[in-house]
Amino acid sequence: MIRVILADDEAMVRAGIKGILTSDPGIEVVAEAGDGREAVELVIAHRPDVAVLDIRMPGVGGLAAAAGICERVPETAVVMLTTFSEDSYIAEALRVGASGFLLKSGDPRELVAGVRAVAEGAAYLSPKIAARVIANLGGDKMSRITTAIDRISALTGREREVLTLLGAGQSNGEIARELFLVEGTVKSYVSTILNRLGVRNRVQAAVLAYEAGLIDSAP
Template identity: 70%
Template sequence: MIRVLLADDEAMIRAGVRAILSADPAIEVVAEAGDGREAVERSLAHRPDVVLLDIRMPRLDGLAAAAELRRVLPETSVVMLTTFGEDEYIARALSDGASGFLLKSGDPHELIAGVHAVAQGAAYLSPKVAHRVITELGGGRMSHGSAARRRTDTLTPREREVLALVGAGLSNAEIARRLHVVEGTVKAYVSAILTRLEVRNRVQAAIIAYEAGLISQT
């Protein structure tokens, strides 16, 4: 069972998201919060697997709450759920350690898929957000291809292969099946990759994979 905490300052939005998630028998909404500070406090109390955070909330906004959650509950995955898709929100959410970024205007199936993906240790970006990130990586402010290639050059060939699959959005279990190894081996590779690249989570590692041109190798 995937335990989820939902944080949004609009009760109707919370009710709608809860209804969508409740349609999946593998997901349980264990708590709700109406602002970012409450989200952090209730997450500490309930220890959910996934926290869904709106960005614009009172007391503590979702981005600040995400950063706080990554500090106090590093084992909990954080997904930003918002109507706002501006680049600065995406960039800050990813740099603060969020595992996913979903738009409220997206398909409800994306919400369920995103929760499952991050709960399994993968990263998840809604298609619209992923397109924007990839476009920026191709020539915008997020594009640092040479630097990314220098960083990935420090990895072993096997680690680069695993990084490419992380960048493609595969979970540890999916990577294990693809490479015909046990999941524990993949976890060890991913941990080593994050350490050597000096990044906080799989989303940031995935960005480096895109920047370094590794995704086409999958």
């Protein structure tokens, strides 16, 4: 069972999101919060698999809550949910360590898929947002490619294999089956890869894999 904390300052919106999530029998919403501060407290208390956070809430907003959760309860994956798609929100959500970013106006099935994906150790961006992440990386394209290739060169052959599959959106379990490894070994590889690449999360690692040419399409 995937245990979820849900935070949104609008009660009716929370009810709708909860209804979508719990339509999947494998997902349980264990607590709800109306602001970011309460969300962080609930995550610390309940240690859920996933925290789904509205990006704009009064007081402590979703981005600040995400940063607090990623720092204090790193085993809880964070999914940001918003009606906005500004690049600054996307970049900041990824910078603080969020594993997923979804639009409230998207297909409800994306929400369930996103929660399942991050709970299994993968990263998830809605298709519209994934395209924007790649299109708005900033800087000179050739310089980014050269830098990415240089950073990837520090990895071992096996680590590059894991990174390639991670970049393609596979979860730890899927990578383990693909490479005939146990899932715990894959988790260790992923942790090492993130440290060696100097990135905070799987999405950032996937972007590097894309820029270095390890995968053919945007994560």
